Amino acid sequence: MTGTIIDGKAFAEGLRQRIAGRVAELGRVHGVQPGLAVVLVGEDPASQVYVRNKAKQTVEAGMRSFEHRLPATTSEAELLALVARLNADEAVDGILVQLPLPPHVNAQKVLEAIDPAKDVDGFHPVNVGRVATGGGGLVPCTPLGSLMLIKSVRRDLAGLDAVVVGRSNIVGKPMAQLLLAESCTVTVAHSRTRDLPGVCRRADVLVAAVGRPQMIKGDWVKPGAIVIDVGINRVPAPELGEGKNRLVGDVAYAEASAVAGAITPVPGGVGPMTIACLLHNTLESCCRRRG
Numbered sequence: 108m109t110g111t112i113i114d115g116k117a118f119a120e121g122l123r124q125r126i127a128g129r130v131a132e133l134g135r136v137h138g139v140q141p142g143l144a145v146v147l148v149g150e151d152p153a154s155q156v157y158v159r160n161k162a163k164q165t166v167e168a169g170m171r172s173f174e175h176r177l178p179a180t181t182s183e184a185e186l187l188a189l190v191a192r193l194n195a196d197e198a199v200d201g202i203l204v205q206l207p208l209p210p211h212v213n214a215q216k217v218l219e220a221i222d223p224a225k226d227v228d229g230f231h232p233v234n235v236g237r238v239a240t241g242g243g244g245l246v247p248c249t250p251l252g253s254l255m256l257i258k259s260v261r262r263d264l265a266g267l268d269a270v271v272v273g274r275s276n277i278v279g280k281p282m283a284q285l286l287l288a289e290s291c292t293v294t295v296a297h298s299r300t301r302d303l304p305g306v307c308r309r310a311d312v313l314v315a316a317v318g319r320p321q322m323i324k325g326d327w328v329k330p331g332a333i334v335i336d337v338g339i340n341r342v343p344a345p346e347l348g349e350g351k352n353r354l355v356g357d358v359a360y361a362e363a364s365a366v367a368g369a370i371t372p373v374p375g376g377v378g379p380m381t382i383a384c385l386l387h388n389t390l391e392s393c394c395r396r397r398g
């Protein structure tokens with residue numbers, strides 16, 4: 108048996124089209140154009156690729172994109188001053204400060220300086236608290252996209268056993284909160300969990316967000332489970348040529364897809380959902396702020 112392959116790329120395209128439609132209507136009816144500001148400090152190559160893709164897809168959705176590229180030597184005070192300007196700028200509905208930040212900058216302090224109403228990453232403690240208490244916060248993009256993919260194959264999750272492997276603030280913890288709000292019985296597993304394979308085997312919904320290539324094996328997966336692979340790991344691929352890499356997830360896909368009821372591939376699963384959800388949050392923030 109091979110599980111359903113959840114096509115995140117196609118789902119994200121559909122979501123972006125629906126967002127573009129709503130953005131066009133906002134412009135026509137209310138004369139409003141949502142705006143997203145992205146702040147990149149330094150020259151981290153992976154971050155540069157992300158920021159370029161974000162800007163491109165923002166413009167394609169009909170929104171305004173404001174890019175702020177600052178040198179790695181930017182001080183914390185300069186960054187806080189920019190965040191304050193963006194908070195006050197009426198044309199900006201969403202603010203994203205790309206992580207990681209250089210070590211001399213206190214990232215938490217910067218994230219907490221963002222107006223919670225414009226915090227499209229959902230990292231501000233006010234939004235974290237609202238999501239945890241079940242209402243109204245901007246939801247971090249990767250867990251939000253993961254939940255949409257889960258619900259694309261099963262609408263009602265009530266009573267299911269969900270296991271989230273990974274306890275990061277960006278994915279694991281908010282993912283657990285979203286699944287709890289869907290009335291799942293949620294376990295958050297991590298590097299110190301005893302009998303991780305046994306814990307995973309209980310999961311009707313298994314979300315892997317650990318950042319370890321192909322760690323979750325096929326025999327850790329309950330037959331018929333929904334498996335969401337958040338991992339994006341670059342591993343050497345000598346079969347593609349010397350020095351070449353390929354992307355793999357946190358799940359051993361070939362083994363797991365033979366057991367799972369539905370599974371996301373890497374690439375083409377959760378990855379494309381993240382930017383689509385960022386646009387979703389920017390539109391959401393615009394509608395809430397400008398009513």
Ligand code: GUN
Pocket residue numbers: 203204205206207228248249
């Ligand atoms: N760096 C890698 N992923 C993310 C993300 O989702 N948000 C931000 N701000 N930075 C990131």
